[in-house]
Amino acid sequence: MKLKQITKLLFVVLSVVTLASCNDNSTTYVTEDASANAQIYSLKLSATLANVSSIDSVNFPILATTRFSIDQFQRLIYNSDSLPYKTRLTKYMATLTYENPSKIEILYPNDSVVTWSTTDSIDFSLRPRIKVTPANGDAADAWTYTIDIRIHKVDPDSLVWTNVTSSFELPSTIKQQRTLLVGSVFHAFSIDNDNKFYSYTINKTSTSPLSWKREATSVIPASVKLESITSFNGKFYAVDADEKAYSSTDGVVWQVSNSNVLNILGVLPGKEAAKDSLLVVTKQLGKYVFAKTSNMQSLQVVENISYDKDSNEVPAGFPATGFTSVTNYDRSNLNRNILIVTAAQASYNLTWSVRQGDGRLEVESNQKNTLFDPSDGLRTFLYDGYVYALTKNLLYKTSSFGSKWIAASAKEKFIPGMSSSKQSIIVDSDNYIWIFGGIDTSIEALGSPVRQVWKGRINHLAR
Numbered sequence: 001m002k003l004k005q006i007t008k009l010l011f012v013v014l015s016v017v018t019l020a021s022c023n024d025n026s027t028t029y030v031t032e033d034a035s036a037n038a039q040i041y042s043l044k045l046s047a048t049l050a051n052v053s054s055i056d057s058v059n060f061p062i063l064a065t066t067r068f069s070i071d072q073f074q075r076l077i078y079n080s081d082s083l084p085y086k087t088r089l090t091k092y093m094a095t096l097t098y099e100n101p102s103k104i105e106i107l108y109p110n111d112s113v114v115t116w117s118t119t120d121s122i123d124f125s126l127r128p129r130i131k132v133t134p135a136n137g138d139a140a141d142a143w144t145y146t147i148d149i150r151i152h153k154v155d156p157d158s159l160v161w162t163n164v165t166s167s168f169e170l171p172s173t174i175k176q177q178r179t180l181l182v183g184s185v186f187h188a189f190s191i192d193n194d195n196k197f198y199s200y201t202i203n204k205t206s207t208s209p210l211s212w213k214r215e216a217t218s219v220i221p222a223s224v225k226l227e228s229i230t231s232f233n234g235k236f237y238a239v240d241a242d243e244k245a246y247s248s249t250d251g252v253v254w255q256v257s258n259s260n261v262l263n264i265l266g267v268l269p270g271k272e273a274a275k276d277s278l279l280v281v282t283k284q285l286g287k288y289v290f291a292k293t294s295n296m297q298s299l300q301v302v303e304n305i306s307y308d309k310d311s312n313e314v315p316a317g318f319p320a321t322g323f324t325s326v327t328n329y330d331r332s333n334l335n336r337n338i339l340i341v342t343a344a345q346a347s348y349n350l351t352w353s354v355r356q357g358d359g360r361l362e363v364e365s366n367q368k369n370t371l372f373d374p375s376d377g378l379r380t381f382l383y384d385g386y387v388y389a390l391t392k393n394l395l396y397k398t399s400s401f402g403s404k405w406i407a408a409s410a411k412e413k414f415i416p417g418m419s420s421s422k423q424s425i426i427v428d429s430d431n432y433i434w435i436f437g438g439i440d441t442s443i444e445a446l447g448s449p450v451r452q453v454w455k456g457r458i459n460h461l462a463r
Contacts, residue, residue, distance in 0.1 A: 034136035035099055038143035042097040043068045043077050048121045063092065070145075077130075078148040085152040089125040096130075103133040107144065124149055156460035158411045159433075161418065167210045168202065168453035170437045175449055178226040179424035179436040180236075187236070187251050188212070188424075188436065189229050197222045199251040204428075220246050220254040227323065227344075228264040232278055237296050239263055243283075245296045257296035262288060266325035269337045270356055279339060279354060281320040288314045290354075290361055304354075304361035315363055317350055319343035324380045326387060328401065340387055340401050342380050349374040351402030366403045372396055377421030383433060384458055393419050393441070412458070420450045431461035 047060040066079050095118075096104070106114045106122055107129040114120070122128060124147065133142040154160075170177065170188065177190040181204075188200040197220055200212045223241040230237050236248045237257075245258035261280050268279040277292040282299055289312045291299040303312055314320055322345035330336040334355065342351040349372065352365045378391040386397040388408070395408035420438030427433055432455045440448045 034134075036134045036136050036138065036141040037099045038101060038132040038134040038141055039072060040070060040077065040096055040098050040130065040132060040143075040145055042070070042095075043147075044095040045092040045124075046095070048091050048093055062087070075143055075145045076148060077145050079150050082150040082152045085155045087151045089149060089151075091121040091123045091125075094122050098132060100135050101132050102135050102137045105131040105133075107131055154459050155411060157409065157458065159413065159456050159458050161415050161454050161456040163417070163452065164455055165452045168204075168436075170449075170451040170453065171200065171212050171214065172451065173198075173214075174200075174437065174451070176226060176422075177424060177437055178229050179426065179434075180229070180231050181426045181428060181434070182231050186426075186434075186436075187231075189224075189226065189238075189251065191222050191224070191226070195222050197224055201251070215252045217251075218253050219256065220248075225263060225321070227321075230264050230266060230278065232267055232276075233294070235295075237264055237278060239280075245280075247296050258299065261296070261299075263320050263323075265320075265323070265341055265354070266339050267327045268292060268339050268354060268356060268361075269327055269329050269331075271331060271334065271337070275356075281314055284312070287312070288320060290314060290363075302361050303359075304363045305357065315352075315365070317348065317365070318352055318363070319345065319348075319350070322376075324378055326380050326382045328382060328387075336401070338401055340380065342378065342389065342402060343374065344376065344378040346374050346376045349378070351398075351405075353401050353403075371405045371407065375421070377423075377439065379423055379425050381425045381427055381433065383427050384431075384461060390423070390425065392421070418452075418454055420452075423450075430457075432457050 045063045045066065062083060066081070066083065068077055068079050070077050104116045106116050108114065108123070108126050116122070127147070129144050129146055131142055131144045133139060173192045174188070174190040175193050177188050179186055179188040184203055184205045186202050186204060190198045190200060192198050197217050199215050199217050202210055202212045220238060221240055224238050225240065228239040234249070236251050238246045239261050240246070243260060243262055244256055245261040246254040247257045248254040260282050262283065263281050265279045265281065268277050270276050277294050278296065280291050280293060280299065281288050282291045282301070284301055289301050290304055291301045293299050301312065304315070319341060322343060323341050324344045325339060325341045327339050328336055337355060339354045340351065341354065343349050350365045352363060355362045372389070372391055372394070375391045378389060380387055380389050386399050387401055389396045389405065393414050395412050396405045397408050398405045418435070419441050421441050423438035424436040425433065435454045437452070438450045440446065440450050
């Protein structure tokens with residue numbers, strides 16, 4: 001009996017010793033294999049309660065949704081989408097994702113080091129770095145990350161202008177002009193000081209010294225209506241004061257194509273490019289009517305719907321002369337596939353939209369642009385999803401194709417030295433707005449031709 005009790009006692013003692021030994025080995029194993037991983041996997045920022053300024057109240061919601069990328073090779077944390085212009089960096093709460101480090105330190109300039117806990121804010125205005133010492137405590141395995149919070153250095157909504165007159169100055173002989181861009185070549189059609197009609201060309205991408213090439217035109221007279229000159233399907237078209245229509249492949253040699261066209265309003269877009277046409281005003285039975293044409297030789301008179309009335313006549317008040325027009329191509333939304341015509345006279349200032357309907361034209365007017373007064377020399381152009389109107393050196397715009405104009409923001413404005421009217425305005429494939437010449441509107445030089453050329457672009461459209 002005693003032998004059995006002694007045996008049981010020995011078994012218990014051995015079991016305790018064995019368990020103790022196992023525990024010792026387990027503890028030693030964790031210590032020897034502590035992680036050397038010092039990587040940060042994500043960063044997210046949020047506001048601190050201490051920051052309540054109006055600027056921060058705007059910044060914080062943006063920062064809360066800002067996504068940060070991590071380049072582990074360069075140990076760089078950055079935001080690929082820059083924060084808005086003039087964003088102010090300050091103290092933010094930071095949420096980091098990582099393994100279980102032994103220590104995280106914030107390295108500020110001037111050798112200031114702060115041991116960080118998850119409840120501490122970080123002053124990002126000082127451009128700190130983050131040092132992570134891994135669980136094994138070995139300083140040799142520590143990683144230090146640079147934090148690059150990127151902010152737009154320029155205002156993305158500002159329209160910045162550059163005077164490029166030194167390269168593109170219009171010749172001194174030009175009195176009035178209309179300039180078009182076809183491919184990479186500017187074509188300036190001009191009535192010069194000698195009251196003759198000329199064609200000028202210059203290649204904006206040329207590597208050689210830039211200069212305008214002047215050529216006297218044939219057939220077409222100086223009574224040409226500059227506003228009528230249009231490029232369409234590889235040819236130039238124009239109309240003169242006697243209602244003769246002309247066509248040309250090079251802008252120099254012209255031929256008469258028709259003798260009954262009051263004016264060319266612009267390109268009327270179709271459901272597909274093959275159905276685009278020129279929209280003109282012609283006379284039929286003593287009345288002016290709309291007509292479509294692809295070559296100016298054959299005209300197809302088209303009925304129009306205006307103010308819910310069917311008529312063959314051009315609506316009263318429609319600017320068949322003294323206008324500026326632009327074409328918006330949108331084959332996926334035919335309501336926006338439209339020719340916009342705005343009066344550019346001192347008597348009235350209606351904006352009209354013309355679109356192809358079911359076998360007829362749909363012609364509508366905004367009735368009255370009360371925002372700006374009627375003005376000779378008003379010009380319109382399409383840019384950044386808006387139709388812009390330039391009049392008296394002020395810009396207006398509309399996203400609804402003239403039905404409601406608004407003043408462009410203060411960031412979208414001309415600068416001193418750009419004062420003129422009746423300019424040629426072109427938007428190229430690089431989102432630059434080109435402004436050629438015009439008539440000086442200053443008191444000292446009223447009516448004098450302007451030879452300057454400017455180009456401008458809204459910053460957020462830079463590629």
